[in-house]
Amino acid sequence: MKRWSVGRLTLHVAIGVAAWSAAALVCLCVGSTGVHWPSSGEMIFRRESVIVASLVGAALAAAGAAYQAVLRNPLADPYLLGASSGAALAAYIWRLPALTGILALGGAAAVEAGQEAFAFAGALAAIAVVLAITTTRSGARRLDPVTLLLVGVIVNAFNGSIYLLLNAMHKDMPGAGGEIGLLVGGIGHVTRLQLVCAAFFIVVSCATLLGLSGPLTAAALSEPEAFALGVRIHLLRWVALSAASLATAAAVAISGPIAFVGLICPHIARRLVGPDQRRLFPASVAAGAILLALADAASRGLAQQHLLGSELQVGILTGLLGGPFFLVLLMEGSGQ
Amino acid sequence: MSELLRAEQLSFSYGGVPALAGVNLALAAGKIAAVIGPNGSGKSTLLRALLGYLPATGEIQWQGRPLSRWRRRELTRLVAYLPQSPTWQPTQTVADALAVGRAPYWGPLGLESSGDQRAVLAVAGMLELTDLLDRRMDELSGGQRQTVLLGRCLVQQPRAMLLDEPDTFLDLKHQMDLRRLLCDLARDQSIGVLMASHDLNLAASFADEVIILSEGRVAAAGTPDEVLVPAILDKVYGITMDRLERPGGRPVLAPRV
Numbered sequence: 001m002k003r004w005s006v007g008r009l010t011l012h013v014a015i016g017v018a019a020w021s022a023a024a025l026v027c028l029c030v031g032s033t034g035v036h037w038p039s040s041g042e043m044i045f046r047r048e049s050v051i052v053a054s055l056v057g058a059a060l061a062a063a064g065a066a067y068q069a070v071l072r073n074p075l076a077d078p079y080l081l082g083a084s085s086g087a088a089l090a091a092y093i094w095r096l097p098a099l100t101g102i103l104a105l106g107g108a109a110a111v112e113a114g115q116e117a118f119a120f121a122g123a124l125a126a127i128a129v130v131l132a133i134t135t136t137r138s139g140a141r142r143l144d145p146v147t148l149l150l151v152g153v154i155v156n157a158f159n160g161s162i163y164l165l166l167n168a169m170h171k172d173m174p175g176a177g178g179e180i181g182l183l184v185g186g187i188g189h190v191t192r193l194q195l196v197c198a199a200f201f202i203v204v205s206c207a208t209l210l211g212l213s214g215p216l217t218a219a220a221l222s223e224p225e226a227f228a229l230g231v232r233i234h235l236l237r238w239v240a241l242s243a244a245s246l247a248t249a250a251a252v253a254i255s256g257p258i259a260f261v262g263l264i265c266p267h268i269a270r271r272l273v274g275p276d277q278r279r280l281f282p283a284s285v286a287a288g289a290i291l292l293a294l295a296d297a298a299s300r301g302l303a304q305q306h307l308l309g310s311e312l313q314v315g316i317l318t319g320l321l322g323g324p325f326f327l328v329l330l331m332e333g334s335g336q
Numbered sequence: 337m338s339e340l341l342r343a344e345q346l347s348f349s350y351g352g353v354p355a356l357a358g359v360n361l362a363l364a365a366g367k368i369a370a371v372i373g374p375n376g377s378g379k380s381t382l383l384r385a386l387l388g389y390l391p392a393t394g395e396i397q398w399q400g401r402p403l404s405r406w407r408r409r410e411l412t413r414l415v416a417y418l419p420q421s422p423t424w425q426p427t428q429t430v431a432d433a434l435a436v437g438r439a440p441y442w443g444p445l446g447l448e449s450s451g452d453q454r455a456v457l458a459v460a461g462m463l464e465l466t467d468l469l470d471r472r473m474d475e476l477s478g479g480q481r482q483t484v485l486l487g488r489c490l491v492q493q494p495r496a497m498l499l500d501e502p503d504t505f506l507d508l509k510h511q512m513d514l515r516r517l518l519c520d521l522a523r524d525q526s527i528g529v530l531m532a533s534h535d536l537n538l539a540a541s542f543a544d545e546v547i548i549l550s551e552g553r554v555a556a557a558g559t560p561d562e563v564l565v566p567a568i569l570d571k572v573y574g575i576t577m578d579r580l581e582r583p584g585g586r587p588v589l590a591p592r593v
Contacts, residue, residue, distance in 0.1 A: 001431040001453065001456065001457065001469050001470075003435075003448040003449075003450070003452060003453040004435075004446060004447060004448045005447060005448065006447060009445065009447070210445060211444065211445060213445060213446050214439065214442045214444075214445060214446025214447075215439070215446075217436060217439065217446055218436055218439040220423070220425060220436075221422075221423040221436070222419060222421075222422075222423045223389075224384055224387070224389045224417065224419055225417065225419060225422065225423055227387070227388075227389045228387055228389070228412060228415070228416065228417035229412055229436070229437070229439040229440055229492075230408050230409045230411075230412040230439065230440045231439070232408070270427070274427060274428065274429065274432060275425045275427055275428055275432075276428070276432050277446075278445065278446040
């Protein structure tokens with residue numbers, strides 16, 4: 001029996017960093033110009049892609065692990081719960097000319113922070129609506145997983161309709177991504193300020209969730225059992241949901257909604273280190289960074305002339321991977 | 337024996353439906369009290385109210401201090417709770433399942449001290465679980481799993497245990513093992529045990545006191561010999577009971593067929 005000490009936490013983090021470094025090196029070698037060590041020009045582009053993809057993947061996986069722990073639902077995921085579409089819609093609303101004009105008065109930092117703040121508010125509002133309707137419907141303290149997913153689907157569809165309506169009204173708005181921007185996210189160019197803002201919020205939310213990993217481990221038990229172990233369950237739920245929504249919002253603000261990373265990575269991590277949230281959380285974050293960096297590299301590789309010949313959004317690949325994964329989880333769940 | 341718990345005029349309602357009405361009870365260190373009664377009589381509600389999980393009215397004192405004046409973390413080191421259907425994760429190892437009981441002692445980031453590890457190993461040794469520490473919870477028998485979940489309470493190093501039907505799903509041998517374990521804990525470690533149970537005979541065989549609940553009220557309380565009598569039980573359960581005498585004032589009860 002090995003106790004969870006500073007040494008073991010450091011070891012787990014070091015293994016995660018080493019695995020990510022190895023994956024990042026592989027990703028740097030893949031691009032739309034072929035598979036080779038990049039030239040200095042290619043290096044600038046690929047390095048940025050690897051950093052942004054890793055950051056977004058880590059954030060979505062951290063959020064997924066937190067949602068699954070807090071809701072005690074293995075199917076919870078920022079995309080399925082509507083947080084991603086809420087954040088994407090709010091980030092789109094932020095781009096409306098009237099709002100950016102007001103925020104521009106506060107300078108460039110206010111504009112970038114404003115986008116993160118809007119995305120955060122959108123993610124949180126979507127989650128709040130989903131939870132409120134689910135608790136009203138199921139009428140139980142434990143949120144019914146199927147109702148939760150159904151409500152998430154409905155909120156996603158509703159957010160999507162508003163997004164498409166606004167998109168039809170503001171067809172020529174630059175940088176908004178068009179109709180497809182709501183459906184699949186991708187890793188594209190971001191400004192340094194956008195990257196710093198997103199990284200700041202993602203690091204803050206991940207640090208918060210890591211700090212909560214002890215209580216979240218006890219919160220995997222029933223509510224009275226967690227109470228008997230000293231967990232303030234309602235406070236914990238709100239803080240963890242807020243931190244997870246912040247991570248989602250920060251990620252979606254720079255990439256758009258990328259499906260299933262938050263669902264798949266905690267499950268991969270659970271297979272590797274078990275269900276204890278203290279070990280699961282760092283492993284999920286590493287798995288998220290690695291998975292999305294690899295998927296992004298694969299999407300770049302597929303864009304080569306002799307293959308697809310055109311850019312492929314990474315969200316399409318994660319969707320192709322995550323759909324069957326989700327179905328397997330559902331079937332495993334019904335088998336039990 | 338010093339008094340661990342005292343509850344006076346404890347009442348609680350679920351949406352206007354009374355579940356507990358003016359319950360009084362006391363528990364001393366090193367004593368075992370069994371709470372019995374029909375389904376819906378308020379046994380589980382009573383345990384959750386004593387824990388502070390349900391906001392009951394009345395007075396609850398742990399070690400002479402009102403419940404409201406205990407810090408949560410402090411109280412979790414005094415009182416352990418095992419619900420009727422404890423939660424466990426299939427892929428969790430026995431060592432991890434036991435370690436969760438140390439949550440009230442963990443540091444920031446859930447870091448464990450060497451004392452946490454010693455407490456888990458000591459309980460594993462006491463419950464003969466040492467060889468199973470690396471086994472997954474879904475690989476254990478029902479009896480072994482219940483022992484682990486009881487062990488999760490013990491690694492809290494509590495002075496009192498609130499156990500909600502811990503004998504459910506246990507075969508006769510495991511029921512006797514549980515009885516022996518609780519007696520040892522009370523005698524050797526002066527742990528006070530308040531246990532809800534449906535098994536009148538198991539309660540009669542080792543409890544120092546039996547509290548009979550009926551519709552949220554205490555119908556009778558006293559030694560098994562005093563309260564496990566057909567005149568009381570017939571009224572509470574609505575059936576006719578026969579009582580067989582055994583030496584030591586530990587009767588055996590059976591419904592008349």
